[in-house]
Amino acid sequence: MRLCREMGHFGKLTVQAQADQEAEGIQTRRGNKGVARGTQASRAGATAADTFARPLISQHHLPHSCLHRPGATPEWHHLPSSTHRWWLLLWGVLQACPTQGSMLLAQPLPQKLTSPGYPEPYVKGQESFTDIEAPEGFAVKLIFQDFDLEPSPDCEQDSVTITASGMDPSRFCGQQGSPLGSPPGEKAFVSLGNSLRLTFRASASSEDRPPNLHKGFLALYQAVDLDECAFQHNSGEDNAQQPRCQHLCHNYIGGYFCSCHLGYELQEDGHSCQAECSRELFTEPSGYISSLEYPQPYPPDLRCNYSIRVERGLTIHLKFLEPFEIDDHQQVHCPYDQLQIYASGRNIGEFCGSQRPAPIDTNSNAVDLLFFTDESGDSRGWKLHYTTEIIKCPQPKTLDTFTVIQDLQPQYEFRDYFIASCKQGYQLMEGKQVLLSFTAVCQDDGTWHRAMPRCKIKDCGRPKSLPNGDFNYITTKGVNTYQARIQYYCREPYYKMHTGGGSSKSERGAYTCSAQGVWMNELEGETMPRCLPVCGKPVNPVEEKQRIIGGRKAKPGSFPWQAFTNIYGHGGGALLGDRWILTAAHTLKPKEYDEQNNASVDVFLGHVNVDEITKLGNHPVRRFIIHPDYRQEDSHSFEGDIALLELENSVTLGPDILPICLPDNDTFYDWGFMGYVSGFGITERKLSHDLRYVHLPIAKREMCQSWLQKKNRNDVFSRNMFCAGSPTLKQDSCQGDSGGVFAMKDEKNDQWVAMGIVSWGIGCGEGYGFYTKVLNYVDWIKKEMEKAG
Incomplete structure (x- = not known):
């Protein structure tokens, strides 16, 4: 939506009489930078707004006066012969609408001006003049629509004369289109200022002349914009009405304003310009910069700062043009005037003389050019073209x-x-x-x-140590970088490498330093190999067939699984893996024993002599696990007489310490199969200081059951037990052997297995011995060991 303001014209012509008085002025200012100019209106109480786009008409009559109402024929009245000046103020119409660029569009409507009595013939013997004045910044345009005056040579009789400032007077008479006289024709008269005077003169009639039949004139006038800048550009005359812009003049409807060239600042008078170049800013990606007045000599005493600021990531290039002239001295560098260039605060150089600098790549998006001059000199200065490109x-x-x-x-x-x-x-x-x-x-x-x-x-670092094993370098020894190769191995014959999926131990033990910087195996990835204890492989297996009672001493390495325990007395056990001891539950919880008096659990391994085995040191027990079927309070039942001791630390296997295997075949419990029992128990009615062993056959269950009946014993002999020995052989295990195992060699697998655990009997060497059947508890043993990890 546009907001428009229409300046409507008054519906009457205002007449004010002022005897021989001069009009007073009213000053107007238009536009933000408009220069104050204007004349004063004589009407009392007139304001600046009253004079805007308002043609002012005054008519001076000798014998008559004319009253002009807009849109009506002027009425002429006879007045006394004394001189009067009449001012007639007439509103034209100016429609002011802001357009794009905030321009004012003037559209004044023409007004009529006629001779007295028009269109009737005018009266002879009169003279009057009409002053038409437009608002400041506007000119008066007048054109004759009808013109009929008595023609005469040089228009000496009747005439209309037009005068305006800056124009030569023009006198007209005759009729439009007639060759007689000097009619104005269709010419438009435009004042150079804001006022125009029209003088009408009708000579006195004489008796010898015919009556006047000429009707006079009809003229149209209106206010039009005055292009003040055109006067300055096109006229060399010193006219007070002309604008005096020192540098640049800009016209707009109703006025004009001045501006200055780049590097100059408009002064308070609105016309003059003074050099001011201390804060010039350039933000376009390219452009031209020059000293003031280039290529004319630059002004003195300049302190100029031209700043170029472009976006981050752009670099500014400077190229100087010819001519390049800055005052210089042959012996001292730039003592008078100098051009200093800085890029992001970094000084690039100081320049003067007549040799233009080479192109400069500033590598910066912020450049400052400082130009200083002294009070003298006539050098032409400099000009450069700056461009930018992405850095x-x-x-x-x-x-x-x-x-x-x-x-x-x-x-x-x-x-x-x-x-x-x-x-x-x-x-x-x-x-x-x-x-x-x-x-x-x-x-x-x-x-x-x-x-x-x-x-x-990539450096994989030194390979991790393998418990119970070691490694060798396949590639250069000590080099642990990418593609280095090693081979892990276990300490045989006591340990063997765990293999799976049909892989060989060489494949399982081969590791390469990978691109990820870790040792990798093709089958197991980063997982280290494991060296598992080898069970049931004594290096010096037993061959003699002697009983413990009266049996022979065991040789070192014959029963490497044998453990010597000291809990509530001497006892035995067997090593499973490298951190478990298999033993009888009653060695930990003896029958009919006060449970509140818990004894310490000492375990010794690795020798066949009690004195020597104790010197090797006790193996601390982390915990013990008794089978839940075992009942300490039931003196007649050794059901579930099996227990596990978990050692605090794994033991190192060797020829004197090796685990025994668990059974997986029930056929070994058949009658007649021979097994070995070893221990540090009673022999010949005294405790043995050496490990002894006996070779015993597995007996028939019926024979053992019958023998118990003959002894009038009600002891429980369940399917979780078996018996071995013979009443006639006088061969048996005895006190101090409890918890030891009944070992048998599995010829097929070439390994020794724990078939039973020394549990109970009647006397020593007087009949059968009874053993916990380990095969029935294998699942429980494995479960408990796996739970511990």
Whole structure:
């Protein structure tokens, strides 16, 4: 929507009489930078707004006066012969609408001005003049629509004369289109100022002349915009009405304003300009900058600062043009005038003389040109063309042959980036810091935001130690970097490497330093191999067939699983794996024993002599697990007489310490199969200081059951037990052997297995011995061992 303001015209012509008085002025100012100009209206109480777009008409009559109402024929009245001046104020119509650029559009409507009595013939013998005045900044335009005056040579009789400031008077008479006289024709008369005078003269009639039949004139007048700047540009005359803009003049409807060339500042008078170049700012991506008045000599005493500021990531290039002249001295560099150039605060140089500087790449988006001059000189100054381009970063270069730049570009600009990585088996290093990835970004100053890294070969570090085993280097010894290879092995014959999926121990033990920097096996990945204890493989297996009672001493290594316990007395047990002891529950919880008096549990391994085995040191027990079927309070039942001792630490296996295997075949419990029982128990009615063993056959259950009945015993002999020995052989285990195992060799698998645990009997060497049947408890044993990890 436009907001328009229409200046309507008054419906009457105001007449004011002022005897021989001069009009007073009213000053007006238009536009933000409009220059104050204007004349004063004589009407009392008139305001600046009253004079806007208002043609002012005054008519001076000798014998008559004319009253002109808009839209009506003027009425002429006879007045006394004394001189009067009449001012007639007439509103034209000015429609002022802001348009794009805030321009004012003047559209004044024409008004009529006629001779007295028009269109009737005018009366002879009169003379009057009419002054038409437009608002300041406007001119008066007048054109005759009808013209009929008596013609005469040089219009000496009747005439209309038009005068205005800056114009020669024009006198007219005759009729339009007639060759007689000097009619105005269709010419439009435009004042050079804001006023115009029309003088009408009708000579007196004489008796010898015919009556007047000429009707006079009809003229149209209106206010039109006055182009003050055109007067300044086209006229060399010194006219007070002309604008005196020192540099640039700008016309607008109703006025004008002045401005200055770049580097100058408009002064308070609104016309003059003074050099001011201390804060010139240029933000376009390219342009021209020059000293004041270039290529004319620059003014004296300048302190100019031309600042160029463009977006981040752009660099400014400067190219000086010819001519280049700054006052200089042959012996002293730039003592008078100088041009200093700074880029982001960095001084690029100081220039003067007649040799223009070479093109300058500032590598900056902020440049300041400081130009200082003294009070004299006539050098022509300088001019430069500045351009911009996006800043570029140097081409990235690797520091070694193992660094790879992904998707390398031929050129990198501001905000571009590159990604660096390493060849397989190498890792990024920034100083001493290991990087998982690397990205560098081109900055707005043409540098990369971080330096190029190096690639270092992956180092897997020294291979981990293998418990109960070791490793050998397949490749160069001591080199643990990418693609180095090692072979783990176990300390045989006491340990064997755990293999699965049909792999061999050599495949399972082979590890390579991988590209990830860790030792890897093709089958198991990073998982270390395991050296499992070898069970049932004594290095010096027993061959004699002697009883413990009266039996022979065991040789070292014959029963390497044998444990010597001291809990509530001497007892025995057997090593399972490298941290478990299999024993009888009653050695931990004896029958009919006060449970509140818990004894310490001491376990010894690794020798066949009590004195020597105790010297080797006790193996601390972390915990013991008794089978839930065992009942300490039931003196007649040894059901569930089995227990496990978990050692605090794994034991190191060797020829004197080796575990026994668990059974997996029930056929070994058949009658007649022979087994061995070893222990540090009673022999010949005294405790043995040496490990002894006996060779015993497995007896029939019926025979053992019958023998118990003959002894009138009600002891429980369940299916979780078996018996061995013979009443006629006088061979048996005895006190101090409890918890030891009944061992048998599995010829098929070439290993020794724990078939039973010495549990109970009647006397020593007087009949059968009764043993816990281990096969029935294998699942429980494995479950408890697996639970512990």
